[in-house]
Amino acid sequence: MSKRRAPKRRAPKERRHTVAKVITTSTLGLALATGVGVTTVYHHLNGNLQVMDVSDQLTDRPEKVDVAGGEPLNLLIMGSDSRDGAGNDIDGLTGGGQRSDTTMILHVSADRERAFGVSLPRDAMVARPDCTTEDGGTIPGEDPVMFNTAYSVGGPACTIQTVEQLTGIRIDHFVDVDFGGFESMVDAIDGVEVCIPTEVDDPAHDIYLEAGTQELEGKDALAYVRERYVLSSNSDIGRMKRQQAFVASMANKLVSAGTLSRPDRLVGFLNAATKSLTLDPELESVAKLSDLGLQFRNTGLNKIRFVTVPIAAYEPDPNRLVWTDEADELWQKIINDEPVGKELSQGVITAAKPQGGSTGGSGGSSEEKAELAANGLCA
Template sequence: MSAESTPEPGIPGEPGTDGPRHRAKGPRKQRSEHSKALRLMAWTAAGIVVLGGTGAGYLYFKLNGNIKSVDINGALGTDRPRKVDNGSENILVLGSDSRSGSNRKLGGGPDDGSARSDTAMIIHVYKGHKKADVVSIPRDTLIDRPECTDTKGTRHDAASGVMFNSAYTTGGAACAVKTVESLTGLRMDHYLEVDFSGFEKLINDLGGVPVTTTKNISDKQSHLNLKAGTHTLNGRQALGLVRTRHGVGDGSDLGRIQLQQAFIKALVTQVKHVGIFTSPEKLYQLADTATSSVTTDSGLGSVGALASFANGLKGISSSNMHMITMPVEYDPANPNRVIVQQAKAQQVWTALKNDLPVPASATKGTATGEAKGVVHAG
């Protein structure tokens, strides 16, 4: 088949062109070719790479085979909050604290194959996909965990007064989603999980992430030692930053969450400025790392679906991401645990359900962790 008759690949979510190509005259020719190059690069970034003839199919299936997915809908059935059809989306993102394989040396602890949800965030994407609210759920929050069935069909009993991250440890992704939906009354449209080693490699592939720290941060447990000032964090340093809880603030999980939120904003900014669209090889490297590092719900379990999903989020800049923590207070019986401030938390969930901004009153007077402003984009 000649190059003139080969269908042109499209951007995820848009149809390709199968008809003959017509060359524009004059200055328009340059714009047309530039536009075509950008479309090819966007396709590459999504994982559908065209790096030359017969290799394209291999690279597609290579990336497609990287993705691990779980059937959340099949495990949870119909006993879930109703999906609100207002154009918004809710995505549960977990950072998994695995104790096996390449994560062993990063996570510490015994190589027993166990895993915890070290980080949990609900990303609410507003209608129009131009802004998002990110609500962090402290892993040390004491909750009532609902009965749930995991993706292997095993049923797990309900439990009262247990830590939030016990849901993932007990029943994996399905039980984590079930617990979040029970806690919030919000339907989770998608699930994304990133592991330690994948996170570290992704940061390295990006060439690091610039941040500025306003205070010295030193934590032997997370292997982090940063002087106040501007740094370009490599993967190991970035991982240490999002995991540290003793090096800054009041030493609680809440302080760590504030560091995580600041780093995510810096990461989003870096991705938009790193210039990956000028290098197809760089795009493929990042796509390979990203698809190897995530576990998704089955709805995102292919390169095409994941690419279309990512393409729909690309319009959200760090300045349009509102970061908050689920309203909590320290547990009077145990200062190392927190409990939900129910009335304030309900303000958050009601606003998101109706695709409205979270009112400032919802987060006033809540426990914070005292680490806000310590880290920001460099």
């Protein structure tokens, strides 16, 4: 008599966190928690958004290349950073008005299977083109000049114009995030986890952070993404890497059970986020943002990656940077919607593994670990 075989156990399905999951769960949570009040919340969030149409200020725009499988998307994300106003003087650098603290090109593939953000250093020396003001005037270009001057002299429009002219990439949408609302976004989800390799005691810029793995909130979170004097030996490069890791960790926190099951946290986060955003007219409502987010339904967090444009020291001034010839290869990859190879994605950080990126944890060579330490990340 043959033995009866035990039924095969199915392997657990891979858990895929997607942007769509955050949006759909948020919507269901709001509906269950507030009932008819969800309409009120929706209108309130819509009222928070600021819309800016800069299309008339953009000239000589690149054409998009037809690719198989649909249309890729290129979003320009700008973190505008004014030290003026309540809560913004985190590092003693008051005055100077609005600045471009963070700029990132977010490329989403035509099949929506992958996405990667490319950080652009604010201290890189570039040839800024002529820009157009709101009233049709001309802002003369400069060469060489620091990249972030584009925002200082002409806001989002000049930044988009500069990026398009330097890269040949057509920007489809832009999002301008005011760091003034950053603290509220982090506090709404009860902090974001980071790992700080060494204590930060920087009285000159009023930044104090303990070493180790911890969840940062409020002023400490803002200090972490702004700090560039103690944690990294390479100033803005390390700060960009930490900002990438922080955004990736925030994405992880957003799709965690502790956030998705708490409508109050979701509403708080969305309220803080929408208050901090300025968008182009095609993203002028929460519904349109949701439609955009739902296109990421097949994009797992492990397929959302962050890299930095290939850079080198600027010879006339070692405190400045310059894009290398490899940057042209990266731009062409984006234009043609091609995957980025290892040669162009050194030190990549993924949303699935924020701290230390592909080289975090106990693995990785000594060189990779040294690079993480230089960027203020834990190995």
